[in-house]
Amino acid sequence: MADINEVKVVRTSDIFNAADADVVIRSSDNLEFRLHKRNLEFTSGAFPPAETPVHSNETIQLTESAATLEILFQFVYPRQFPSLERLDFDSVMLLAEAGQKYEIFGLMNACQFQLRKFKHKHPDRILEFAAQHNHGDLVTQLVPILLHMPLTKLVKILPSHMYIPWSLYRESWLVQVMKSAAVLVPSHDCFPKEKTSAWSFFRKNLHDEIISDYLDILPGDSWDKLAAKYAHRQCCTSVIKAWRAELERIRDSMPPIELPSS
Template sequence: MSLITPDVEAVPKSSNLFNSADADIVVQSSDNVQFHLHKNNLQCTTGGLPPVDISNDKETVYFPESSATLELLFQFVYPRQFPSLTSLDFDSLLLLAEAAEKYKVFAACTACFYRLREFEKTHPKQILEFAGKHDYRELAEDVQPILVDTPLSELVDILPSPMIFRNWSLFRERHLMKAVEDEKQAFSRHKRTHKCNAALSGIKGKTRR
């Protein structure tokens, strides 16, 4: 787990939402906000929290994420209504999605997945990179039609999953083959139309004589 070195000169603040007196673990964000949490909730609702090396109650763990990201993330580990993500801009949503995947906060992973789909047309490359990194094949398939004309050389570094890269390559090949076939058919129709027009012109010329 990636931890950061705390800023010893800064006085930490407490989160307004997560400040329970009976908390048994404290998470401190990169901007010095402390979240007082309960290990049982973290263990029951996540696959990556609390850190395995935490043994003492009230021990402080330092996370590299900001307080804005963590305050949203930790709302998914308690039995309460989950926060709405509809007002999040794309960059903030992506930070939350990465944190959810990193700490395996499964409810947040699902919520972010569906919200990310709303940005597929405006941020297709970032969506594809996220999908490849975390093996979200459905997200990758969603942006295939949007990025199908993008050269593979521009995408190869953000398609780390062999299966996603294979599927993407096959989809693009089918698209290119169809485009070539459509072009051939269009050219054939044009030739037939040209011949018909020429024949009609010849008939009209003979009629005038």
């Protein structure tokens, strides 16, 4: 059991240890940063030390870790900004949230750019962040990836000025889905006559697995279920692949969504 009288070891940053610092900030894991209030005032819009009188012997305790703050403070000095390329997604998200919290403008822009590289792996989390902080450009990047998201879920994430154009854009996509279903699934080799029971069964499965569950079209869940049923029929598999490719083509050819700034 740890000694209740044990003193936590406080370290000082190797990068931010200015002898003439007039602000001392401590991370959640006890690393101190000796900084200059003037730099915080000029580069931040909401950093607490920049808004309140601080004596040189006072320490400001923050909730962010040393790893996050070590990068964040490099964006408040006139120096080359650090690269975020090697950071994993969670680290970038922590930085992005801290940048928003303290309004470190250079960091905010860098994180938005970096988050785009994770949009295919973590679209839901990035959407929540972008919507919360009104980053329309970032939301626009996610629309083609998340067109399948149910409106009942989307309405809890997006503000109204984003939700309305998104839902209209989504409706336009679904109209194209239904049109393609009517013309892109012809009779084919194993079912040459459209009125045969076998062909009708194929069309019914196509409808049940795709049309009636169109929300899963883009992620591919419904396609995989349908393809599994007809894996033994090459011609059916070809039809499924062709239709899916056409829907992806339609999606990719749609003009970008236009979102108002507020």
